[in-house]
Amino acid sequence: MSLIDVGAPRLARNGLRFAFYGRVSTEDNQDPEASRNWQRSRALTLIEPAGGEIVAEYFDIGMSRSLPWKRRPRANDLLADLTKPNRGFDAIVIGEPQRAFYGGQFLLTMPVISHYGVGLWVPEVGGAIDPDSEAHELIMGVFGGMSKGERTRIKIRVRTAMAAQAKIEGRYLGGRPPYGYRLADLGPHPNPAKAADGKRLHQLEAHPDYAPVVKRIFAEYLRGRGFYAIAEALTRDGILSPSQADPGRNSHRTGEGWSKGAVKAILENPRYTGRQVWNKQRKDEVLLDVENVAEGYETKLRWNKEGSWVWSDKVVHEPLVSVTDFEATKKVRAAHGHDRTNRERTRTQHFYVFKSRLWCGLCGRKMQGQQNHGKPNYRCRYAKDYALANHVQHPDNVYVKEEDVLPILDKWLIKLFAPHRIGDTIRTMADNAAALAEPATAPEPDADAAAKVAECDAKLETYRAALEAGADPVTVSGWIAEINAKRAAAVASSATGRARANPQGRLSEEAITLMIQALGDIREVIQNATLEDKARVYDQLGLRLTYAPSTKTIRAEMNLDPNGRGVMVSVRGGT
Template sequence: MTIRFAFYGRVSTEDQQDPEASRNWQMSRARALADRHGAIVAEYFDIGQSRSIPWKRRPQASALLVALKRPDRDFDAVVVGEPQRAFYGNQYSLTFPVLAHYGVSLWVPEVGGAVDPESEAHDLIMSVFGGMSKGERTRIRIRVRTAMAAQAQVEGRFLGGRPPYGYRLLDAGPHANPAKAADGRRLHVLEPDPLAGPIVKRIFSEYLGGLGIFAIAEGLTGDGVLSPSAYDRARNRHRTGVAWSKGAIRVILTNPRYTGRQVWNKQRKDEVLLDVEDVALGHETKLRWNDRDDWVWSTDVVHEPLVDVESFERAQALMTGHGRGRSRTRTRVRRDYVLRGLVHCGVCERKMQGQWNHERPYYRCRYPREYGLANRVEHPSNVYIAEHDVLPVLDGWLAGLFAPAELDRTVAAMWEAQVDDPVDPAAARAEQVVQECDTKLARYRAALEAGTDPALVAGWTAQVQSERAAALGAVRAPVTRPRMSRDEIRAVVDALQNVHDVLVAADTADKAAVYRQLGLRLTYRPEERTVRADVHVGAQPWGYGECPRGDLNPHAR
């Protein structure tokens, strides 16, 4: 009997693996096993997914689980190239019973064929591989963190990321790792920015002189000093940059790197259970602040300080006295906001923040209270809207919008509402190519100075400059997003049947997920006391992944 196999593989790009190369060797191992008994007829390969993520939350693995349930599926067995890539921890014990339930066998090279559900030896082998996968990940994490702590403390090395406002990066020579140095990687150190550096000194001086953070923000904005987001627009396009905010001032005043020492481990990544009632859903990563005692400081001063240690400590004492020093260690209560990130202020167009009040979720915008001189804008000091006033009307509107009798009208309205906005889908890739070309050109100049044949270097340079020019052209060339046809819109809408039933039965997290899949955007206009709801089906929802608080400039930490 010829067996039809579905191949499953996975690659994580966290350690800069080549997805194509990883897929090829995993597929080769799978074919070496499967070709003796049949052929691989389907492929499910996850790219950029951590091994710790359960199958239900990996896009391709989840699609494979869905395909299992179809009576007309085109495969009889699942083959993996390496079990450590497919299973982590107890994932095998959670996944294999599902495969067996639907009559689909699991084949792995390590057992030389199909895993026997009745074999204790096979079950032990697969469990061991899951444990090895978990142990390998844990061991790598410990090794990397220990090495980074030593590099920060002993060497004072800049470990990457954005430089704090007031500094810029200065080349410090080739990377200490010979392999990375051969690939053109360089080390960097911080040096004062000639324009922004004096602003940092001014902020500390004024704060220690008695001015509050809002008064400092007003003074800088009034003097025409660009805020951190406005000063570096290339990396802050999603922020307004209109004025200095209290948050930006506070971040600068609490950043110890201005004392000339490198500081690492201010934050950590914790893995938190998605649902304590259903451990099989796995974890999500949360970024949390470490206690100050856990920060790793460089032993010596490693870059030019903008503030002396005494002034910095005085600033921290002042902020602690104003109630700021305890903010990172207080116990936080998890609040559920169904419309988190979806509600926008109709006055300033900024996302409104969640605010728990009277045991209920609200959304607020305090634009004039956060930005210096923002009170010159016609904006109420506080804009509030209650979630419980919006949800019933919103759910009813969505139910009517996608009701069978209204589908034709909805599809027609969505088709007519499309706008031929000029977009540039290749901009990100083109900018990356430009950066890579600049790196290569710098490497070629170094090779020329080291004595490499000038004719050879000239050939390399000409080729890279040609690639760079083409990439710049792609960045500037506008591309128009193709309009979806009525049939394409109808196909997307058909997948959203029974929206009302889903919303009524859904819990907070599921309902929020439905709203995001619909591409929902709510705009509250306080002067009219109305909420405008827009649905953008079939496209990336507005603004997800963007900073919700405008100009707080968290990268300056």
């Protein structure tokens, strides 16, 4: 039985019908099948004496407990199924409260469950939760706090162990090898359990082709050459840049040559001195919305100050530069930057409504936000970042003002989604999807594909009903995107399914209509909402803007397809 299958509802013979919910994450370091089995067994032990049976199952795999229910796929499905009159179950049972609820999640989730007349059974309570009981609320709050504390203790133990391994043992703790090094095998992992799983220890060793390049970069910089001059010379000499040398692990890079940023990163990397260095970066959990804590957190990678880095006590791999030369390069950089390293630098956070949505039409790179005279602008500095040896015709800087783009874009969207034009807009999007769809191949038929498609279609109907009942449009839109992705995968696995349900392998007019309905009144948001709300709508529409400096025009594309195919509308207007 699949860990995430939901069985067809069956009537319990003697008592309540239950939906089982469980969760396992990578941080728990458990086998998903074993974890599911013991959680489900514990739930059955609770409900079977009362004549209950499990008729539906929702089990999240690889989902952190810190994520709220709406951001866990299977928990989100369970919340969606609560709205269905024929959901097939009367109550929810969980195997362990720490697995289901983290921090204050119980207080946010239980009112929703109770609203739809569904009970919640928990082993630690010995049966059903009484939503009006202060004692039950207190108990569940304690378990939520225990869950949060357990996760915190795990993080502390892991980080403390890794710091000791880096400092005392000089152990390589994973990650991408720095340019100029490659991984060497040191034998089986010292942990017997990990060794039994085939895990091995590794160490950095000098790469025969790229280690000399690193030495050249340090030598040229100490002779007075700048980042840009070094990058240009390396590209001209045909030397592979880091992204060209390892394209599989640098797919996010352009791979067009050496950038001055790549040179700078090499000069700032202390691991070239032969010592292992850990904790240069950290993961911070940041609230998605400070006005709505229930939305939960997102993880962001941030740089630590040099004083908190963990250095190995001894040299553990071949140095490519001496400590003396490495410290000398730091002094040169400090002098060029007017000793910035000795001054505290502060950054002001600015909101950019087109962040990650505006692209340069010359080089195809994302344009970066920048404040000019207190107003948001976007720029592309391709020629400043990459060596001229790439022969790309590109100005030093390409600028576009946000205030020039925003009103034109909004006017276009308001026109597209006007009540008398929205039908034509949807048909145009569907037709463009058909024109851009890739030729269908002939995969092996999947016997279960038709059932999966039918299940997805049923859920889409449920989401439509939820919209009409007044459910949150943003939340429902996320559900729809996820189900459309699953539906597309099922359709793609069946030739007969493709021919019947989606002849061109694309989103249908009905699917596009449903997704647009989930966004609510787009015109109202565009006309009256804050920039933050507009940005959310642009994100749901899959908006992509491409700026052509020569004609000073913007090309706007909308892509509602979760698989990223072909739902596109374009507009051209002077900025």
